[in-house]
Amino acid sequence: MHKKLAATLAACSLAIAPVTAMASGTVTFGVQAPITGKYANEGQGIEKAVKLLAKQQNADGGLIGKTIKVRVCDDEGKATQAALCARRLSNAGVFAVIGSYTSGAASAAQPVYARANIIQTSDGTADKLTQRGFKTFFRNAPPNSAEAKFTGNYLVNVRHFKRIAVVSDHSSFAKGLGDAVEKAIKANGGNVLTRAYIKSGSQDFTSVLTSLKSKHPDVIYFSGYYSDGGLLRAQEKQLGMDVPFVGGDANQNVAFAKIAGKAAKGTIIINVPAPENLPYKAAKQFISAYKKAYGSAPPSIYTLTNADGMRVIMKAVQETNSLDPNTVENYLHNKIQKFPGITGPISFSKNGERIGSAFQAFEIQADGSYKTIYPKQ
């Protein structure tokens, strides 16, 4: 009796399984981002952007007829947590993952997604992310090397700094960018006075700054994140150092000016254009929808590059009318040409690198807003 029942049940489930898979009209997008911790601001921005895009697409009839579901995993910006998130999301059967914000967390998750053939798009800018040969990975922001090239030229040839101090933290992103900038400065015939390191999150950078001060740099370049950058700038001023402060792309966050307070004024940040300065139609539409939905502007450009990552994946699914990862990946690598993104036209190279994007240098104004100072507009 029992055997019979079990057999019937097994038969039923076998018969039902393929049917449910076809009839289930949903496709799940994963978000792996730092929802809590130091970079919570950025992580929550990514989560909100993805949820907004899903809602818009669902209101528009879904993605090739399927309802988009979003599943979020908080990696706290840490590599260990990122690997756990990657397993959790792949076990949940997601089709693609947006994230993570930090290169370290994105890189820890990469092999897991690659093994499960899940498409991953991240703003992580460490060069090595696209050098590991994962066909599932698509970078939605320009890499460190492009930024470093711009920065080196700006510091040496545009501003004519002679004694450049390069400061980094120990994250894979900041160290990578710092190294690349140092190389670019030398390639432009410039002089790196010293290379200094801070411990991210340790709050007290006065000892590093004091020893920097004794070496008399004419500019401080910082390649780390905004939470440390804001404090570094504030403590630089507190110690009576009056040299320009140039920050890498991860310093572009509204929180930088809040943390640095009055010292924020005059800080120069190098990045792709700020959200409000993007000239594209898609940008204006998305930002106004975002503001309407959440009552505030996106925290940084990375909210938007990640939104672009999701948009381009959805576009590829629609064009190929397929949810087969291989087909979609192939389309993204070879067919997408200058897709009109929020942050500019999008195409990918063979190794998942986003091709072409313009960097700018902006200066933080007294009211905390950004003003583009190079290239001249």
Next chain:
Amino acid sequence: MSTLFQQLVNGLTVGGIYALIALGYTMVYGILKLINFAHGDLCVLGAFIGLTVITSLGGASGSPEIWVVGLAFVAAIIAICCAGVVLEFAAYRPLRNAHRLSAVVSALGASMMIENGIMLIWSPQTLVFPQGVLPQISWHVGGVVITFTQLMIIVISLILMASLYLYVNHTRFGTAIRASAIDQDAARLMGINVNRVIVSVFILGPALGAIGGLFIGLYYRQAVFDMGWTYGLNAFIAAIIGGIGNIPGAMLGGLLLGLFNALAGGYISSTWQQAITFGLLIAILLVRPTGILGERVAEKV
């Protein structure tokens, strides 16, 4: 030369904060032989309460509002003293006669509860103290810059430490504290209410801790829910360096640790700062297992 003096000023500021927090560890240890692992989180709670008072009463104008800061200190001290007493009643008193390890586990649990409580109430994000609530004055003395905030931290910590030292050594109740530290049973036979002494230690320690926590917030203008662990650990090391259970030891240990951190970060490598700190701890414990002042003083408080 001015670089060295600047590092000393920076180190003294942080050292003063470490010393204030370390006093809380050392006083509780002196009486109960218990490491109160929740102490660092109590200090952070003080910073958050102070921040709430400052942002709700002022901070928007950008001009100095000393009375708001003063009020923030009063509120933080009162709240953290209450929290300290509650902690003693809820987490430690029921375990007074249990194995010592049980109390340590209870302390760790209390630490997690406070930390996560802060996260739930104030959000997991980094909160920023408004700029300008303290006067933005700085003095330049021969190339060395001292800000008002730094001077305030150094001076107030030194005054507090001196007052605590006088209180413990030159008052009746201070004598009771010292007596309870040496032998609780004998103290009880002499008519000292040991439970009252224990509660008083859980008021004094957290009060100093709340001030230390608010100093951290005002100095770095930041508060994060999980920073209690880092500051707690450093202050704990300071207490051990000076000789845990010994009040002047905690003061000395805190100041030394702050100075040492600044010099190591400035002259050797900020990457290895933490490793160098722990190296110093090991070296001191190898030479003097009870800490710098641990043996010289007969009575431990």
